[in-house]
Amino acid sequence: MTTNRQIHLVSRPQGEASADNFKLVESPVPTLADGQVLVRNHYLSLDPYMRGRMNDAKSYAQPQPLNQVMIGGTVGEVVESRHAGYKAGDKVVGMGGWQEYAVADANQPGMLRKVDTTHIPLSAYLGSVGMPGVTAWYGLVKLCEPKAGETVVVSAASGAVGSVVGQLAKARGCRAVGIAGGADKCRYVTEELGFDACVDYKLHGDLKSLKTALKDACPQGIDGYFENVGGTILDAVLLNMNAFGRIALCGMISGYNGQPIPIQYPQVLLQSRLRLEGFIVSEHMEVWPEALKELGGMVAMGKLKFRESVAQGIASAPEAFLGLLKGKNFGKQLVKLV
Amino acid sequence: MTTNRQIHLVSRPQGEASADNFKLVESPVPTLADGQVLVRNHYLSLDPYMRGRMNDAKSYAQPQPLNQVMIGGTVGEVVESRHAGYKAGDKVVGMGGWQEYAVADANQPGMLRKVDTTHIPLSAYLGSVGMPGVTAWYGLVKLCEPKAGETVVVSAASGAVGSVVGQLAKARGCRAVGIAGGADKCRYVTEELGFDACVDYKLHGDLKSLKTALKDACPQGIDGYFENVGGTILDAVLLNMNAFGRIALCGMISGYNGQPIPIQYPQVLLQSRLRLEGFIVSEHMEVWPEALKELGGMVAMGKLKFRESVAQGIASAPEAFLGLLKGKNFGKQLVKLV
Numbered sequence: 001m002t003t004n005r006q007i008h009l010v011s012r013p014q015g016e017a018s019a020d021n022f023k024l025v026e027s028p029v030p031t032l033a034d035g036q037v038l039v040r041n042h043y044l045s046l047d048p049y050m051r052g053r054m055n056d057a058k059s060y061a062q063p064q065p066l067n068q069v070m071i072g073g074t075v076g077e078v079v080e081s082r083h084a085g086y087k088a089g090d091k092v093v094g095m096g097g098w099q100e101y102a103v104a105d106a107n108q109p110g111m112l113r114k115v116d117t118t119h120i121p122l123s124a125y126l127g128s129v130g131m132p133g134v135t136a137w138y139g140l141v142k143l144c145e146p147k148a149g150e151t152v153v154v155s156a157a158s159g160a161v162g163s164v165v166g167q168l169a170k171a172r173g174c175r176a177v178g179i180a181g182g183a184d185k186c187r188y189v190t191e192e193l194g195f196d197a198c199v200d201y202k203l204h205g206d207l208k209s210l211k212t213a214l215k216d217a218c219p220q221g222i223d224g225y226f227e228n229v230g231g232t233i234l235d236a237v238l239l240n241m242n243a244f245g246r247i248a249l250c251g252m253i254s255g256y257n258g259q260p261i262p263i264q265y266p267q268v269l270l271q272s273r274l275r276l277e278g279f280i281v282s283e284h285m286e287v288w289p290e291a292l293k294e295l296g297g298m299v300a301m302g303k304l305k306f307r308e309s310v311a312q313g314i315a316s317a318p319e320a321f322l323g324l325l326k327g328k329n330f331g332k333q334l335v336k337l338v
Numbered sequence: 339m340t341t342n343r344q345i346h347l348v349s350r351p352q353g354e355a356s357a358d359n360f361k362l363v364e365s366p367v368p369t370l371a372d373g374q375v376l377v378r379n380h381y382l383s384l385d386p387y388m389r390g391r392m393n394d395a396k397s398y399a400q401p402q403p404l405n406q407v408m409i410g411g412t413v414g415e416v417v418e419s420r421h422a423g424y425k426a427g428d429k430v431v432g433m434g435g436w437q438e439y440a441v442a443d444a445n446q447p448g449m450l451r452k453v454d455t456t457h458i459p460l461s462a463y464l465g466s467v468g469m470p471g472v473t474a475w476y477g478l479v480k481l482c483e484p485k486a487g488e489t490v491v492v493s494a495a496s497g498a499v500g501s502v503v504g505q506l507a508k509a510r511g512c513r514a515v516g517i518a519g520g521a522d523k524c525r526y527v528t529e530e531l532g533f534d535a536c537v538d539y540k541l542h543g544d545l546k547s548l549k550t551a552l553k554d555a556c557p558q559g560i561d562g563y564f565e566n567v568g569g570t571i572l573d574a575v576l577l578n579m580n581a582f583g584r585i586a587l588c589g590m591i592s593g594y595n596g597q598p599i600p601i602q603y604p605q606v607l608l609q610s611r612l613r614l615e616g617f618i619v620s621e622h623m624e625v626w627p628e629a630l631k632e633l634g635g636m637v638a639m640g641k642l643k644f645r646e647s648v649a650q651g652i653a654s655a656p657e658a659f660l661g662l663l664k665g666k667n668f669g670k671q672l673v674k675l676v
Contacts, residue, residue, distance in 0.1 A: 230604065230605070234604070249607055249608045251608070260602055260603050261605075262601055262604065263604045264600050266568065266598070266599070266600065267599075270587045273615075273621070274615070274616055276613070276614045277613040277614070278607045278609070278612055278613075
């Protein structure tokens with residue numbers, strides 16, 4: 001009998017999340033029922049939203065239940081199938097969770113999707129051609145509504161979502177400016193991803209300094225902002241927004257550890273007649289086909305660049321996840337499971 | 339020669355505005371040039387936006403210049419005309435400023451508009467059938483997008499804008515809930531204006547208490563919020579918003595005296611996927627005809643109720659304005675000039 005190694009959530013964080021909140025559990029791979037498919041997970045995706053699920057608080061999603069496998073997106077290969085639509089060897093993307101093997105009920109819509117790895121690497125379906133990519137696409141295209149010649153700013157610019165936002169903005173004729181932590185990330189954002197500029201927030205510890213740095217990077221002001229971070233960065237951007245600017249609120253990772261981080265200058269929202277909208281991409285499934293078509297095409301053509309931080313083995317997932325929350329990853333954070 | 343009494347802004351407030359910032363000035367009524375119209379102002383409108391103009395700060399509008407007549411909307415009667423479109427006796431609405439007589443260049447579009455006082459009182463063109471009414475209409479209809487059965491909340495509910503917001507929401511089949519200061523205003527909001535409930539913020543000095551009071555008044559949560567006030571009230575509303583709620587940001591009067599008032603819980607904007615948009619109605623002239631048609635019709639039919647606080651004489655304008663900023667008015671604040 002094959003053993004399946006899993007990571008369970010065993011306690012909820014008080015403040016910062018820690019390795020103690022997780023536990024490695026071994027269990028046998030179950031026998032399949034009719035309609036089920038057994039997937040060997042090749043990659044697990046680690047994403048900031050998971051931190052929110054660890055809390056037992058009102059949010060857009062149910063909390064992650066204790067003593068169960070942590071949820072998470074995965075790509076992998078079908079090893080056994082009792083569903084006519086799948087056969088061993090098929091490459092699939094799904095929500096397999098933090099574990100080596102996942103049993104999926106293939107009759108449930110949206111549980112499993114076959115993917116083509118001829119021109120697109122399997123792991124990209126967890127990044128630029130997956131949930132992070134569509135997140136970038138939706139927030140930028142539908143909420144920031146960039147027009148050629150405008151300036152678009154994105155925080156966490158070297159990350160899985162931010163890197164796509166800037167490259168899509170460039171493709172639309174915008175000036176793309178990133179915000180990232182550290183010289184390496186900023187260099188990557190401008191030199192490899194092709195952003196016009198990148199502000200290193202670690203060089204600007206206070207609002208005034210960050211505001212000035214953004215002003216220098218955005219001489220025409222900011223028309224669209226894709227927010228992944230919150231806190232001081234959001235205030236510094238607000239103070240540089242042009243009239244009728246649009247803000248897509250995708251994440252506020254800086255507040256995920258529980259302490260709310262205020263917006264210090266909300267009156268700017270009125271003075272500059274800004275529109276700000278929070279969203280989660282799984283509620284906008286209608287855009288996925290259009291978004292994946294553009295993203296997949298760009299990746300296949302080598303026009304959408306990305307970087308991955310890959311941890312090895314399921315046991316490394318908790319530490320890799322805690323590092324992600326602190327910005328230690330560089331590019332899309334994955335755990336390789338094979 | 340007729341004397342024109344005016345109020346000038348002579349200094350900018352440091353913190354709270356005060357009577358010292360204003361000065362009563364007498365000057366002769368000028369002789370008309372071709373195309374000009376002389377209007378005897380009957381009513382001056384006092385509005386919160388004027389406080390913003392007193393500051394020399396980046397905002398959506400130019401600051402009010404020092405040592406000139408304070409800007410302001412007026413209604414009055416033409417007493418002399420050198421423009422073919424106007425004759426003595428015509429009732430007009432315009433931006434006549436804080437003064438008894440105004441000279442308008444009638445060739446400039448939007449400077450002057452003739453109004454019909456057969457079924458609508460002249461002063462209403464400064465309130466429910468004027469800028470405050472259209473402000474309410476735009477923010478509610480275009481930004482809050484209320485649907486029958488939803489709950490709409492408005493702050494400063496007994497004021498010129500808020501009172502219209504709630505009545506328009508009721509006309510669209512919504513539950514309308516006001517926030518106002520004091521038992522008299524709350525009684526007026528529910529008993530005379532027909533709102534379903536009104537929360538007296540003066541009874542709830544802290545966020546927790548106000549949040550609970552709003553929850554009681556809005557058992558189904560809040561779908562649309564029309565914001566005139568900001569500060570703690572905005573946070574209390576945010577914590578009661580339903581998923582996909584819409585917020586029209588019209589005013590943040592609580593922060594007009596200079597000190598920024600943070601939003602304490604911005605992460606709710608993301609968690610509840612809210613849309614928030616700041617606006618000023620003068621940038622949306624395209625909606626005025628449609629809005630004025632509905633508002634004028636409702637006033638003429640007695641279906642849109644309003645109340646006015648009327649100060650007498652131009653010299654009383656500064657004190658009446660300072661009272662408005664502190665919520666001392668009850669209904670639309672006017673100054674009667676005849």
